[in-house]
Amino acid sequence: MIEIVSSQRCIACDICVKMCPANVFDPVRGKPPVIARQSDCQTCFLCEIYCPTDALYVAPCAEGPVGINEAEIEAAGLFGSYSRALGWRRGKPGGSDKDPTFRIRKVPR
Amino acid sequence: MPTLRQLVHRQRGAELLDLVADVLVIGGGPAASWAAVTAAEAGARVIVVDKGYLGTSGATAPTNTGTWFVPPGAEREAAIARRQLLNGGLAVPLWVDRTLDMAWQRLHALADWGYRFPHDDSGKPYLANLRGPDYMAFMRRRVLRAGVAILDHHPALELLVDSGVIAGAAGIDRQRNRPWQVRAGAVVLATGGCAFGERILGATGLTGDGYLMAVEAGAKLSGMEFSAQYACAPKQSSLNKGMPFVWASFFREDGTRLDSVGKERSVVVARALLEGPVWAQFDRGIPELRLWLRQAQPNCFLPYSRAGVDPFTQRFPVTLRCEGTVRGVGGIKLMGDDCSTGVPGLYAAGDAASRERLTGAITGGGGPNSSWAIASGNWAGRAAADFAACETGKIRDRRATGLGRAGLRPAVSARSDSSAGDILESVREEFLPLERNFFRRGATLRQSLDRLDRTWADLRDHLPGEGLGAVKSREAAALTATSRWAYASALARAESRGMQRRLDLPAADPEFVCSFEVSGLDRIDVRRSEIPGAAGG
Numbered sequence: 001m002i003e004i005v006s007s008q009r010c011i012a013c014d015i016c017v018k019m020c021p022a023n024v025f026d027p028v029r030g031k032p033p034v035i036a037r038q039s040d041c042q043t044c045f046l047c048e049i050y051c052p053t054d055a056l057y058v059a060p061c062a063e064g065p066v067g068i069n070e071a072e073i074e075a076a077g078l079f080g081s082y083s084r085a086l087g088w089r090r091g092k093p094g095g096s097d098k099d100p101t102f103r104i105r106k107v108p109r
Numbered sequence: 110m111p112t113l114r115q116l117v118h119r120q121r122g123a124e125l126l127d128l129v130a131d132v133l134v135i136g137g138g139p140a141a142s143w144a145a146v147t148a149a150e151a152g153a154r155v156i157v158v159d160k161g162y163l164g165t166s167g168a169t170a171p172t173n174t175g176t177w178f179v180p181p182g183a184e185r186e187a188a189i190a191r192r193q194l195l196n197g198g199l200a201v202p203l204w205v206d207r208t209l210d211m212a213w214q215r216l217h218a219l220a221d222w223g224y225r226f227p228h229d230d231s232g233k234p235y236l237a238n239l240r241g242p243d244y245m246a247f248m249r250r251r252v253l254r255a256g257v258a259i260l261d262h263h264p265a266l267e268l269l270v271d272s273g274v275i276a277g278a279a280g281i282d283r284q285r286n287r288p289w290q291v292r293a294g295a296v297v298l299a300t301g302g303c304a305f306g307e308r309i310l311g312a313t314g315l316t317g318d319g320y321l322m323a324v325e326a327g328a329k330l331s332g333m334e335f336s337a338q339y340a341c342a343p344k345q346s347s348l349n350k351g352m353p354f355v356w357a358s359f360f361r362e363d364g365t366r367l368d369s370v371g372k373e374r375s376v377v378v379a380r381a382l383l384e385g386p387v388w389a390q391f392d393r394g395i396p397e398l399r400l401w402l403r404q405a406q407p408n409c410f411l412p413y414s415r416a417g418v419d420p421f422t423q424r425f426p427v428t429l430r431c432e433g434t435v436r437g438v439g440g441i442k443l444m445g446d447d448c449s450t451g452v453p454g455l456y457a458a459g460d461a462a463s464r465e466r467l468t469g470a471i472t473g474g475g476g477p478n479s480s481w482a483i484a485s486g487n488w489a490g491r492a493a494a495d496f497a498a499c500e501t502g503k504i505r506d507r508r509a510t511g512l513g514r515a516g517l518r519p520a521v522s523a524r525s526d527s528s529a530g531d532i533l534e535s536v537r538e539e540f541l542p543l544e545r546n547f548f549r550r551g552a553t554l555r556q557s558l559d560r561l562d563r564t565w566a567d568l569r570d571h572l573p574g575e576g577l578g579a580v581k582s583r584e585a586a587a588l589t590a591t592s593r594w595a596y597a598s599a600l601a602r603a604e605s606r607g608m609q610r611r612l613d614l615p616a617a618d619p620e621f622v623c624s625f626e627v628s629g630l631d632r633i634d635v636r637r638s639e640i641p642g643a644a645g646g
Binding site for chain 2 (some may be wrong): 078102108
C-alpha cells in the first residue's frame with residue numbers, strides 16, 4: 001500500500017491526486033497531498049511512476065500498512081526504483097521499446 | 110459550437126454537471142479507450158466517464174500483457190484450432206477469428222500512431238505485447254486527440270432510460286462531491302470484470318458496477334460460472350502476474366517439492382495451500398531469463414527487491430489470488446456482432462462483456478482478453494455511434510429517469526447500521542476462499558448463495574446511497590449481486606468444465622456444451638441457452 005509522500009521530494013503538483021485510480025490522496029493547498037484513504041490503495045505502484053520527483057513509496061504488502069519511514073526508504077535507494085526499472089523519467093513514459101518480453105516467450109517452459 | 114471540454118469548464122460552479130453527448134462510454138481501461146476512439150472516428154461527440162483515471166484504471170495499466178496477435182491465413186486457423194482443444198468446446202471459431210482480425214488491424218494502427226513497440230532481432234516491431242502503463246498513457250493521449258472529453262473520478266451510479274431506450278447515465282464527481290448526468294444517444298459499458306474485493310492489480314475499480322447497471326436495465330449475463338480463475342502471487346502482495354511462475358518450483362513447508370511440471374499450476378498450488386503454506390523459487394529455465402524477467406516485469410520483482418530476497422536463489426511464500434471475471438470469462442451477454450446487449454442503446458465491451466465466445470470455459474488472461482478489449486471496444490464504439498446518429502436531435506429533449514435501486518435508493522428505509530464495508534467483507538468471505546470458489550461443491554455453493562441472498566435483501570432494503578457514500582454503496586450492491594449471479598450459474602452447470610471445478614461432479618458432461626444466461630436482482634433466473642456456432646467437444 002501507499003506508505004509515504006516524501007515532504008523532502010514532493011513539489012505539491014497534485015498529479016498523484018489526479019491519476020490515482022483509487023482516489024487515495026487529498027490535495028492540501030501549497031503542501032504535499034495527504035494519504036486520505038490508504039485502505040483503498042490497490043498497490044499498483046502507478047503513482048510512483050507518474051510522480052515527477054520520485055516522492056512516493058508504495059510498500060508491496062497489499063493487505064495493510066507496514067509502517068516504513070521516509071529515512072529508511074531514502075537510505076535503501078527505493079524512491080523512484082520502479083520508474084528507473086521501467087525507463088520512465090520525471091513522471092513520463094519511456095522504455096517500452098526496450099521490453100524483452102518477446103525473448104521470454106521463446107524460452108522453453 | 111463549444112467543445113464538450115469547454116462546456117464542462119463553464120459548468121464549474123453549477124450544482125449539477127449536466128451534459129449531452131452522442132455516445133457515453135463508462136470505464137477507463139483499454140476497451141473504454143478503443144470504444145471512445147472508434148465512436149469519435151465515426152463522427153460522434155463522445156464523453157468518457159470513469160470511476161478512476163483513464164490511463165491508470167483497470168487491470169491492464171498496472172501490468173505487462175500479451176496480445177493475441179496472429180496473421181490471417183493458415184497460422185491463424187492453426188492457433189484457433191489449438192485453443193479449441195482446451196476451451197471446453199464453448200468458444201465460437203467465427204468470433205475468435207473476427208476478434209483476431211480486428212486486433213490485428215488495430216495493433217498495426219497503434220504502431221502507426223507511434224506507440225513504442227520493441228523490435229525483435231530481425232528489426233520488426235513486436236506487436237504481440239503491450240506494456241500496461243505505457244499503453245494506457247498512450248491511449249489517453251489518443252482519446253483526447255480524437256476530441257473526446259474525459260471525466261476522471263466521475264463514477265457512474267446508474268443508467269438513465271426513456272421509453273425503454275437507454276438515454277445516458279448519472280453519477281457523482283467524487284473529488285468535488287457534485288452529481289453529474291450525461292444524456293446520450295447510446296452508452297457503452299466498459300467497466301471491466303469483477304475482482305470480488307480481492308487485492309489484485311486493478312481491483313479497486315473492478316466491482317461489477319457495469320453488470321449491475323446492465324441487469325437493472327434488462328440485460329442478461331452469461332458465462333458467470335467461469336469466475337474461478339486464480340493466479341499465483343507473492344504472499345500478501347497484489348501481483349497476480351503469472352509469467353515468472355512459469356519457471357518456478359513450488360515447495361511445502363517441510364521443503365518437499367510439489368509435482369507441478371506439466372500440470373495446471375494453480376490446481377497443484379491450490380491443493381497444497383489447503384494443507385499448509387506453499388513456497389516458490391524461480392529456479393528453472395535458462396540463465397538469461399533472470400535478466401529478461403527483471404527487465405520485462407519489473408513490478409513483479411518489487412516485493413523481492415524491497416524485502417531483500419533473491420527469488421532466483423531463495424524461496425519465498427506464495428498465495429493464490431482470485432481473479433474473478435477479470436481473468437475469468439463471465440459478463441454481459443452480447444446479443445449481436447455489434448456488442449449490443451438486447452437493451453436498445455446499450456453496448457458492452459472488454460471484460461464487462463462475456464468472453465465465452467472467445468475463450469469458452471478457460472481464462473482469456475493475457476493475450477486473448479487484451480485483443481478482445483481492442484476488438485470489442487471497436488465494435489461497440491462503432492455501433493453506439495451509428496445508433497446515436499439515428500437519435501440526434503432527440504437526445505436533449507429526453508425525459509430520462511434513473512434505473513438504479515440497491516445501494517442508491519433503499520427499498521424500505523436507510524439504516525446507518527447497514528455498511529458497505531461490512532458487505533464487502535462478507536462477499537470476500539463467500540467468494541475468495543479456495544474451498545468455496547476454486548474447488549466448488551453443490552452444498553457449499555448453496556450455503557454461500559443463501560447467505561449472499563440475505564445480504565442482498567438487507568442492502569436492497571436498507572443500505573443508504575446518499576452523496577459520496579453512494580459510490581461504495583453501489584459497489585457493495587454490485588459485488589453482492591455479481592457473487593450471486595456467479596454462484597447461481599455454478600449450481601446450474603452441474604459438471605466440471607474449464608475453470609468450473611465441481612468436486613461433487615468432477616467430470617465434464619456432453620449435455621453441458623451450452624451457455625447459462627443469468628439475470629434478475631431479487632429473484633435470480635438462470636437459463637440454459639445454446640451457443641450458435643460453438644465447436645462443441
